[in-house]
Amino acid sequence: MSTQDRPSGSPGDAAAGPPDRRDLAWYVDMGVRVLVFAGGISAIVFIFGIFVFIGKEGLGFLTGPFRPGEFFGSTAWRPTSDYPTYGILALMAGTASVTGLAMLLAVPFSLGAAIYIAEFARGRTRETLKVLVELLAAVPSVVWGFVGLTVVNPAIISVFDVPVGLGVLNSGIILGLMATPIMTTLAEDALKAVPDTYREAAEAMGASRLQVVVRVVLPAARNGLVAAVLLGVGRGFGETMAVLMASGHSINVPTSVFDSVRALTATIAAELGETADGSDHYRALFTIGILLFVVTFAINLTADLFLRGRGRR
Amino acid sequence: MNRALAAALALCLLVPACGGRSSNRAAIQNKGSDTLVNVAQAWAERYRDVKPEVAVSVTGGGSGVGISALINGNVEIANSSRSLKDSERAQAKAKGIEPVEFVVGHDALAVYVHRSNPLESITLAQLAEIYGEGGKIARWEDLGVTVPGAEGGKIVRVSRQNNSGTYEYFKEAVLGKREYALGSLDMQGSKDVVDLVARTPGSIGFSGLAYESDKVRVLKVSGGEGKPGVAPTVSTALDGTYPIARPLFMYTRGQPAGEVRAYLDWILSDAGQRIIQDKGYAPVRPLGGR
Numbered sequence: 001m002s003t004q005d006r007p008s009g010s011p012g013d014a015a016a017g018p019p020d021r022r023d024l025a026w027y028v029d030m031g032v033r034v035l036v037f038a039g040g041i042s043a044i045v046f047i048f049g050i051f052v053f054i055g056k057e058g059l060g061f062l063t064g065p066f067r068p069g070e071f072f073g074s075t076a077w078r079p080t081s082d083y084p085t086y087g088i089l090a091l092m093a094g095t096a097s098v099t100g101l102a103m104l105l106a107v108p109f110s111l112g113a114a115i116y117i118a119e120f121a122r123g124r125t126r127e128t129l130k131v132l133v134e135l136l137a138a139v140p141s142v143v144w145g146f147v148g149l150t151v152v153n154p155a156i157i158s159v160f161d162v163p164v165g166l167g168v169l170n171s172g173i174i175l176g177l178m179a180t181p182i183m184t185t186l187a188e189d190a191l192k193a194v195p196d197t198y199r200e201a202a203e204a205m206g207a208s209r210l211q212v213v214v215r216v217v218l219p220a221a222r223n224g225l226v227a228a229v230l231l232g233v234g235r236g237f238g239e240t241m242a243v244l245m246a247s248g249h250s251i252n253v254p255t256s257v258f259d260s261v262r263a264l265t266a267t268i269a270a271e272l273g274e275t276a277d278g279s280d281h282y283r284a285l286f287t288i289g290i291l292l293f294v295v296t297f298a299i300n301l302t303a304d305l306f307l308r309g310r311g312r313r
Numbered sequence: 314m315n316r317a318l319a320a321a322l323a324l325c326l327l328v329p330a331c332g333g334r335s336s337n338r339a340a341i342q343n344k345g346s347d348t349l350v351n352v353a354q355a356w357a358e359r360y361r362d363v364k365p366e367v368a369v370s371v372t373g374g375g376s377g378v379g380i381s382a383l384i385n386g387n388v389e390i391a392n393s394s395r396s397l398k399d400s401e402r403a404q405a406k407a408k409g410i411e412p413v414e415f416v417v418g419h420d421a422l423a424v425y426v427h428r429s430n431p432l433e434s435i436t437l438a439q440l441a442e443i444y445g446e447g448g449k450i451a452r453w454e455d456l457g458v459t460v461p462g463a464e465g466g467k468i469v470r471v472s473r474q475n476n477s478g479t480y481e482y483f484k485e486a487v488l489g490k491r492e493y494a495l496g497s498l499d500m501q502g503s504k505d506v507v508d509l510v511a512r513t514p515g516s517i518g519f520s521g522l523a524y525e526s527d528k529v530r531v532l533k534v535s536g537g538e539g540k541p542g543v544a545p546t547v548s549t550a551l552d553g554t555y556p557i558a559r560p561l562f563m564y565t566r567g568q569p570a571g572e573v574r575a576y577l578d579w580i581l582s583d584a585g586q587r588i589i590q591d592k593g594y595a596p597v598r599p600l601g602g603r
Contacts, residue, residue: 080475081492090495153512163469163515166498244501249474251495260498270474270501273374276381281476 051293058290061086061283071287077251077267079281086284088291093253094168094261098243099236101172101257106179107229113180114187114228119213130188137181141241148174148246162258166248169257174246175236183232190224191217223306230303234296240265264288339572341369345379345392346478348420348503348521349561352592353392356580359588363579367572376478383564384408389573391564394420394478395485412564417580419595421522421545422483422557424532425510432458434533434542437487437556443468443517444483445491453515463515470497471506471518479503483519486557519557522550523593550595561594 065086074087117129148170156165194217202216218225240263248260249270268285275282343353350373357369379391384405397405397412405412424440426432435456442450452466453459459466472493473480484493498516500506506520511528522545525531533542536556543555550558569577579585586596 075495077495078475078492080481157513163463163465163467164498164513166509248498249500250498260496262499270499271476273378275476276377 054286054289054293058283058286060278061280061287064283065280066284066287075251075253079271079284084280086280088264088267088288090251090253091262091264091267091288094247095237095263095265097168097254097261098171098175098247098263099233101168102175102179102236103229103233105172105176106183106232109176110180110183110228110232111187111225113184114191115213115218117184118188118191119209119217133181133184136177137185139178141178141239142245144174144178145242145245148242152246156258160258164248164258164260166246167258167260168247168254170248171243171246171261171263172257174242175239178239178242179232179235182235183228186228186231187221187225190221190228193224194220223309227303227306230299230306234299234303237299238265238292238296240269244269264292268292339367341367341390341573341576342382342388343369343390343392343563344372344374344382344388346376346394346561347373348376348394348478349392349417351523352418352561352589352594355588355592356585359584360576360579363584364572364575367576369576375476376481377476380412380564383412383566384410386410386566389565389569390577393562393564394559395481396560396562397564410566412566413568415563415565415577415581416560416597417563417577418561418586418589418597419550419558420561421547421550421555421595422479422486422519422559423522423525423545424534424557425507425518425520425525425529426532427460427463427510427514427516428528428530429462429514430458430460430530432456432460432532434535436535436538436540436542438538440487440534441489441491444470444472444493444497445488446494447491448494460515467515469513469516470494471509471513471516472497472499473503473506473520474499474501479520482559483557486559521593522546525593547590547595548599551599558595 065084070085070087072092073089074085075090076085076087077091078085113129113133117126117133121129149166152170152173153165156162156167156170198216198220199212202212207215243263244266247263247266249262249266250260251262252259254261268288272282272285275285343357345353350371353371357371360367360369376391376393376395379388380393380397380401382388383391384401386408391412396414402412424435430453432453439450439456442448450456451468453463453468454466463469473483498509500509500518503520503524506518507524507526507529510516510518511526522531531545533544534556535542543549545555545558549555563577563580565573565577581597583600586598586600590596590600
């Protein structure tokens, strides 16, 4: 309520150009201004609201049964035991290994695709490719999870002759596929932002197309590319449903890519629905939520700083 | 534009008004165990034919969720696949509620393996060594069998998420005081356990008997060394010879009266019990022929 009352005053004052004639057009104008303003700040309001909510719910754990050594150093996540322990080391290892492998697979593909689309493809090919990449981004994550469960799982079992196909490799492949379209689109934007004069200058010096790309365009777009990769990492880090389905959901510090693991996000998704409100377990899950929020925020902020840096170079 | 908005608003106001008729219908809220949710749904649907003026709405969420909703006064009936914990009784008492327990059926917790697995029977002690912390059985050879297609003979343990009633019951009945060993594949639902076992040659998992399919094999379970293995069926769950069969509960706030009482009476009648039997669970007493 209050957020809507405040802005209605200030943009009104700013609009005082010609003498105020409060006719229909003025009211329409005013209404649209308020709407746009509310839309603009709603994102901030929501983020802040979410942060306050998660913080409030998790605080009871941080001031209660939280022991940093156990929380970050123990693999024993047994929140429903008679003697509960809340160790998230294995969950962090799960998230890190899956995201890491996903990036290892996805970064070369998406940078390659972005370079091809931005620098080499022309006309129809280029437009078709762009549409296809964007289409890939629109596949819901539960569908990706289903693919992991029913296609990648048996494939891994038969190709590598391992007992279970649900694990780091499976979810890494799935997450890689999910992160690729986003990273490709962002990386392509970064490459497109390099002024054509750079390319023309390089060509005028007799550089081949490959030399133009490798020596001129890529270095100039470096910050944008780093940001693209970081946002891909954020995507992988926060993904829940597909990882829940493809990782095996097993508390385990992985020693090989075939091991089943469990991600932080998947743990929240799996357990929060059946936890009594206000219990220690419930609050511990929100504390994991705070951790996820902080890390994702840091990743996005870093990406943003790199993007801002692009202009100054 | 404005007219469309007004029409939409009017519609919003009208729709609940149309449904206003339901206000003189009795409503029973029923929530809890995921093991029971399919049966509870079937009961609610069938009850509509018996008493159209009573609307029973069923939601899942887990035994703990249903019980806390009962304690908070949000539901009339809580479904649970485990009995009330002492802490929950104390919570209820603090709110002046005396939960009353009704056994509405029994569920045999079946132990599933892949259909290529030659194992016939397993003891509770062996199950505890497989699932318990510090357990000594990690390979199928330890049980005297080799499973084709299971690399290294490693036993892949399939379990449930740590707040399901099934997880709690298995821990209590099989592991006793022991903790679960970490590193099992913790599935979200009873059906997911059976699906994963069906796809994974070296795996073992536990889930309700109602989820049996021809893609998996169900092991006989023996209560101890030397005792014969018993196959889980409706009758062995009912007479108590199958060692890991559990009662399924409904809890009410105090002694039920009126429509809630009538609904529970109907559930416990032959008509209601036939429905739970059709869903693959054991009724509270042997039922005569149809």
